[in-house]
Amino acid sequence: MAGESTPQQQDQDFADYRGVWVLVEHARGRVNTVSWELLGEGRKLAARLDVELAAAVLGNQVDHLVDEAFEFGADLVYRVDDPVLEYYRTRPYCHGLSSLIRAYKPEILLLGATSMGRDLASAVATEVLTGLTADTTMLDVEPPPSRLLLASRPAFGEKILATILCKHRRPQMATVRPKTFAMPPRERGRRGPVIDAPLGLTEADIATKVLDYVAEEHYGLKLQEADVIVAGGRGLGDPAGFKLLEELAEALGGVVGASRAAVDAGWISHEYQVGQTGRTVRPKLYIACGISGAIQHLVGMEKSDMIVAINKDPRAPIFQLAHAGIVGDLYQVVPVLTRAFRERLGGQPLLSA
């Protein structure tokens, strides 16, 4: 593009860009597990490219996060440790990560498609003049010599998948939704080399200042951690239907979720939404009640271990994805399930094994 006279303007073999990086996202000392999921997936990409897998850890006093990154599979860690990085803000984090990229040149950089990861990824892509694919649900690489990252993500109301390439820029960046990939096993005590880099930025250089932090109870987090989700869609026909789903969820020790149709109808708030514009979940059991199965919903729950669908319409797309299904009226089926599980479990929580 005009005005971007960088050495990357022309096609290159990018031989000086090697390695797969994962940005480790954390807040208040706790890592967002999407980062470890990405180390698990990054390991596969690194193996195909025969390169090292690295974690980038930025923050204030982050030694314990560095140790964890090794235990979840990083071969080496790039660390920027500075009081300015105490909590996440776009500009200092972008500056730190961009400096690392310029100095150590990864070919692939993965971040969680969380509000922080999306924010940081687009800032960094702008700063280092590279391409970015957001909200990917599938990653692959072409083997050497091409080494291209194939990043696929839903588009057009999540009805179709687009596979995106970044041929002429490095690093190739992608954000990935939490729970898209499985957690890798943790190897306690595993360690590796740490490369420290300075931030080179002071508080005075930062244009926005956080005034206040308002902690809210965020339902989405519970949704993402739940082992059992009972979700409702347009087929409920009425907001009162969620009462039935809550009873079933309670009997199973789970939580309630919803499709966008139910949220748009105003039957339940956005925090409960599963899908591309809501949360991505990966429970052991997902029970979809009166959900037809728009792609935008399916991409949010397709990785669930066991999917059960209850729908009146035998041709509903949800049945293409479900492992078990009942063609029938959820208002008749759900109460029987609730009773059966209440009796069976006698009030004991599920999945205790």
Next chain:
Amino acid sequence: MNIVVCLKQIIDYEIPPRAFRIDRQKKKPAMPDASLVIGPFDENALEVALQLREKAGGGRITAVSMGPESAIEALRKALAVTADEAVLLSDPAFSDLDPFGTARVLGAAIKKLGGADLVLTGRQSGDWDAGQVGQLLAEELGAPCVNFAFRAEPGGDGRVRLYKETPGGAEILEAGTPVVATVTNAETNQLRLAKVRDLMAANRKPVPTWSAADLGLDPAALAAGRIEVLDLYVPTYDARCEFVTGETPEDKASALARRLVELKLV
């Protein structure tokens, strides 16, 4: 306060999957007669702008859309909910731009408007959903970017107070102007309905169209994108559903409950 809201006209995202057609060769949707709407998050951005103008007791909202001639409908809708003015950015050179090219065009238009104190975009378009234009636009304008904002208020000393979604809740920031914010959906920013009187006034307002030449942009330079689409396809799922049978819904439910217990899921 001068507020610019960037709107994209997209194929209606409510069109059901079975009605959606793509041209796999051209890697584009093949939906010439599809209904067109404003991107859902762009509508949220417009509502945030309208509420900010109300809270500030004044200000000027300009709606900007890059797209084909048809995108004037998106701008008319913005005028109908009382945006003050609208500009269409339309040129054959603007079709099929990647997010970097799009940001360049929008940035040039905002500069031609004389700049803005606050620029709002949706967090993603609702069609390709690359989710990058707002941030890239901030870079074009040399302004900071606040992502995933859901509400804006006047701040102290001409600053803007922005409420931003974070993993654990929300952050409130104050930013000096100019600032760009990408807007996410919240219960408080669903776009209001237009009043009939305003609808009629909107249809009478002039909407200028600016081309690449008007913006001083070189079409050849715009065309050199950074990312490209390799493939576009309808995903298939190979899971085979085991339908639970029974005489009555109760029988089916009991059979399913037994099955889940057998599988040790319950």
